[in-house]
Amino acid sequence: MSMVFTKRSAPYPTDCTFTPEDWNVLAQYWYPVARSEEVTDKPLALKLLDVELVVYRANSKPVVARDLCIHRGTPLSMGWVENDHIVCPYHGFSYASDGQCVSIPAHPGAKISPRLCLTVFPAVERYGLIWTTLTGEEEKIPPLPAWENEGYISFLAPVVDINGSAGRQVEGFLDVAHFAWVHTDTFADRNNAFVPSYKVTRTDGGLHTDYLSTVSNYPKGMKDPSPAGFKWLREYDIYSPLAARLIVHFPDDKLLWILNAASPISARKTRLFCPIAQNFDKELSIEDACAFNLKIFNEDREMVENQKPEELPLDLQAEAHIMADKTSIAYRKLLKEMGLGKHYTS
Numbered sequence: 001m002s003m004v005f006t007k008r009s010a011p012y013p014t015d016c017t018f019t020p021e022d023w024n025v026l027a028q029y030w031y032p033v034a035r036s037e038e039v040t041d042k043p044l045a046l047k048l049l050d051v052e053l054v055v056y057r058a059n060s061k062p063v064v065a066r067d068l069c070i071h072r073g074t075p076l077s078m079g080w081v082e083n084d085h086i087v088c089p090y091h092g093f094s095y096a097s098d099g100q101c102v103s104i105p106a107h108p109g110a111k112i113s114p115r116l117c118l119t120v121f122p123a124v125e126r127y128g129l130i131w132t133t134l135t136g137e138e139e140k141i142p143p144l145p146a147w148e149n150e151g152y153i154s155f156l157a158p159v160v161d162i163n164g165s166a167g168r169q170v171e172g173f174l175d176v177a178h179f180a181w182v183h184t185d186t187f188a189d190r191n192n193a194f195v196p197s198y199k200v201t202r203t204d205g206g207l208h209t210d211y212l213s214t215v216s217n218y219p220k221g222m223k224d225p226s227p228a229g230f231k232w233l234r235e236y237d238i239y240s241p242l243a244a245r246l247i248v249h250f251p252d253d254k255l256l257w258i259l260n261a262a263s264p265i266s267a268r269k270t271r272l273f274c275p276i277a278q279n280f281d282k283e284l285s286i287e288d289a290c291a292f293n294l295k296i297f298n299e300d301r302e303m304v305e306n307q308k309p310e311e312l313p314l315d316l317q318a319e320a321h322i323m324a325d326k327t328s329i330a331y332r333k334l335l336k337e338m339g340l341g342k343h344y345t346s
């Protein structure tokens, strides 16, 4: 299903932490901004690419708009939803879900100009998340066909707030040399640090990597039933700029799908959303699975929040690379080709 949305004016925000060049590229893409269940008829204040947003439900459908009343600039997230219209708390203007102002209580009955309209962004509900785009037209949400598919159990991992850039976070998700160092408490082993060589190929949306190694994906402390010498395949797909999908192939065709969708709140703040689906252990405790994933995310977060420079350097000369970094090198090249990283951000 593909929807085309009408063009809307791009509100390059004041005090933006991205350069205008980077912002213009990033704003064309789709990002998750909230979990479906937290979006109700109570307006929620959120931020994407430094743009303040209000997110709420009207007629049970999600609405994403600029969090700014066009009358006197009051955040609409301070208001409330009444009869599927969002009401500004300052002078009571109310707006329909297409953004049109439908009531000015100080002048009941007066004609309301069609120009009295909020900037409303597309909102799509997918994988338990609300996705939007600030300037994009065509719907571009990374595919996760396993989600709620027959034979699969699907759940959202806990949302993680990271004081770091989305580029660094996504690259960390693609990095195969850190397992033996960062994830020793969760699934990896210090004695299995070797990274066999692998190939990276270009795809329509980004990159694809098939990584074959002996690094097990079973949680530490759980008996690993994989046969001796079992080769674990990890399939990575990058959906540029800031989403990546991993399919881990367990023994006996058991599959674990993880979508790493980084939502860039600002150049230095990232909110990570991770829908997960697996075709085994369907009776698993979602609570345990969430705790396990949260532990892994926190191990990664500690690295991402401390890397310098905070922004992912797209100049390949800026940092040293090893053979194991093939995917990250290709990822940096790809982002550069998209027009990103021409300038460092604030």
Ligand code: FES
Binding pocket: 069, 070, 071, 072, 073, 074, 088, 089, 090, 091, 092, 093
């Ligand atoms: S500021 Fe919103 S109605 Fe006046």
Ligand SMILES: [Fe+2]
Binding pocket: 172, 173, 178, 182, 183, 296, 300
């Ligand atoms: Fe990691």
